[in-house]
Amino acid sequence: MLSEAEVQSLEGAFAGELIQPGNPRYESARRVWNGMVDRRPAMIARCADEGDVVAALRFARELGLPVAVRGGGHNVAGNAVCDDGVVIDLSAQKGIHVDPALRAVRAQPGVLLGELDRATQAFGLATPTGNVSLTGLAGLTLGGGLGWIARKHGPTCDNLIAADLVTADGDRVTASRDQNPDLLWGLRGGGGNFGVVTSFEYRLHPVGPQVIAGGMVHSFADAADVFRFFADFAAGAPDELSVMASTFPVPATPPFPPEAHGQLVTMLAVCYAGDLDAGEQALRPLRSFGRPLADLISPMAYTALQTGSDGAYPSGRHNYWKSHYIGELTDGAIATIIEHAPLMKSPLSSFYLQHLGGAIGRGGAETAAFGHRDAMFDFAILTVWEDPAESAEHITWARDFADAMQPHSTGVYVNNLGTEGTERVRAAYAPETYERLVALKQTYDPFNVFRLNQNIAPHGA
Numbered sequence: 412m413l414s415e416a417e418v419q420s421l422e423g424a425f426a427g428e429l430i431q432p433g434n435p436r437y438e439s440a441r442r443v444w445n446g447m448v449d450r451r452p453a454m455i456a457r458c459a460d461e462g463d464v465v466a467a468l469r470f471a472r473e474l475g476l477p478v479a480v481r482g483g484g485h486n487v488a489g490n491a492v493c494d495d496g497v498v499i500d501l502s503a504q505k506g507i508h509v510d511p512a513l514r515a516v517r518a519q520p521g522v523l524l525g526e527l528d529r530a531t532q533a534f535g536l537a538t539p540t541g542n543v544s545l546t547g548l549a550g551l552t553l554g555g556g557l558g559w560i561a562r563k564h565g566p567t568c569d570n571l572i573a574a575d576l577v578t579a580d581g582d583r584v585t586a587s588r589d590q591n592p593d594l595l596w597g598l599r600g601g602g603g604n605f606g607v608v609t610s611f612e613y614r615l616h617p618v619g620p621q622v623i624a625g626g627m628v629h630s631f632a633d634a635a636d637v638f639r640f641f642a643d644f645a646a647g648a649p650d651e652l653s654v655m656a657s658t659f660p661v662p663a664t665p666p667f668p669p670e671a672h673g674q675l676v677t678m679l680a681v682c683y684a685g686d687l688d689a690g691e692q693a694l695r696p697l698r699s700f701g702r703p704l705a706d707l708i709s710p711m712a713y714t715a716l717q718t719g720s721d722g723a724y725p726s727g728r729h730n731y732w733k734s735h736y737i738g739e740l741t742d743g744a745i746a747t748i749i750e751h752a753p754l755m756k757s758p759l760s761s762f763y764l765q766h767l768g769g770a771i772g773r774g775g776a777e778t779a780a781f782g783h784r785d786a787m788f789d790f791a792i793l794t795v796w797e798d799p800a801e802s803a804e805h806i807t808w809a810r811d812f813a814d815a816m817q818p819h820s821t822g823v824y825v826n827n828l829g830t831e832g833t834e835r836v837r838a839a840y841a842p843e844t845y846e847r848l849v850a851l852k853q854t855y856d857p858f859n860v861f862r863l864n865q866n867i868a869p870h871g872a
């Protein structure tokens with residue numbers, strides 16, 4: 412517990428909301444998306460502006476308290492909240508400024524993906540983000556940002572053209588091509604290691620407003636043929652087209668046909684973001700392949716695609732994820748998938764292979780810390796359940812499946828990591844990139860104030 416005098420010292424310098432244990436808003440404010448995370452901070456400092464970030468950071472450092480930084484609070488590892496420390500909570504900062512003439516947008520760190528899409532699509536523009544609109548833009552950008560239009564326009568981090576941040580010392584620094592370009596490089600994939608980002612600026616692209624999206628639903632009984640087809644189809648796809656193979660037990664809800672309810676299926680989900688006639692043509696082989704249970708593909712608004720999966724990922728459930736980048740979907744990898752998928756224990760769990768390549772692969776290590784651009788797929792097991800008594804069985808399934816996929820792994824996407832240790836953070840980067848991140852950390856945060864994250868520790872920490 413903080414003393415009254417300590418709290419008062421912060422109150423005088425703080426414009427936003429300070430939430431401590433005992434405050435009726437404390438219980439909801441300490442919760443993050445992953446219901447497994449149950450931490451009790453000493454203070455949640457819901458910052459109204461940059462000055463609040465400086466004040467909260469100074470307060471935490473003077474008292475020697477741990478610091479957590481919260482954007483959207485969606486990260487599965489739950490590092491946006493801590494025990495007994497100070498949460499620098501940016502979720503109330505929602506400002507968005509679109510400049511259609513410059514094709515750029517500025518966003519504050521509490522903005523969610525759907526909020527950004529709505530603002531930019533008003534002008535027929537978008538920057539690539541992720542696939543679930545309730546995800547925080549801040550954490551997604553700092554770790555990379557993989558979504559439906561990344562093959563065409565690059566991951567989110569490649570479209571980050573400038574950022575303002577408050578460093579561990581409370582200094583305000585801009586990172587751009589002209590100012591501190593080394594820092595911009597690190598923010599493009601190196602996570603929340605270098606400071607608290609208070610403003611993000613992105614490049615925009617003409618997108619939609621209509622795209623072709625949806626998916627072909629196949630029984631998992633046909634998995635060998637479906638995954639083989641998927642690998643070949645993805646390899647030949649133009650940049651406008653992204654395919655994701657997602658395997659899950661069908662919920663008893665539309666748009667899935669009643670005869671599929673409860674079955675394990677693989678949906679080959681797509682987004683074609685380009686000329687719609689060309690898209691129909693590019694999708695013809697996919698739509699005529701095999702014996703689909705349903706064809707759910709149609710033209711739709713880009714914003715409808717971006718919000719369409721939100722209902723499948725509600726906040727508060729128990730979530731345990733394991734993930735690998737996969738270079739090539741070999742017959743061996745497909746055999747492993749076919750062996751482990753039917754052992755899935757929860758009707759809420761799933762796993763997916765997200766199609767990479769295209770502009771993601773063409774980005775360079777010299778412009779962004781974001782790594783493993785040669786991977787063809789991001790493979791992720793999303794284990795989800797509601798009863799904490801079931802945790803062990805679900806976690807065991809995910810671990811066994813992920814271990815079996817390890818021989819096919821070329822690394823891991825940092826934004827998919829749980830609390831998995833230093834070696835797994837290293838696995839998110841090429842060795843020389845990791846060393847460059849350590850050197851940057853040494854410059855901007857030598858005492859590792861920002862360590863509740865996928866931590867790049869400075870030398871000697």
Ligand SMILES: Cc1cc2nc3c(=O)[nH]c(=O)nc-3n(C[C@H](O)[C@H](O)[C@H](O)COP(=O)(O)OP(=O)(O)OC[C@H]3O[C@@H](n4cnc5c(N)ncnc54)[C@H](O)[C@@H]3O)c2cc1C
Binds near residue numbers: 483501553
């Ligand atoms: C349902 C769901 C769907 C997802 N889909 C995708 C997807 O399609 N594509 C994809 O790439 N990823 C996806 N992700 C992963 C997502 O990118 C990460 O979870 C990301 O960290 C979420 O950002 P956030 O701001 O909500 O995170 P938070 O939990 O708020 O923060 C995560 C970490 O980011 C850092 N951080 C956050 N804000 C700041 C800031 N302003 N300054 C400095 N550091 C900061 C901190 O270290 C913090 O611990 C998904 C996650 C979920 C839960």
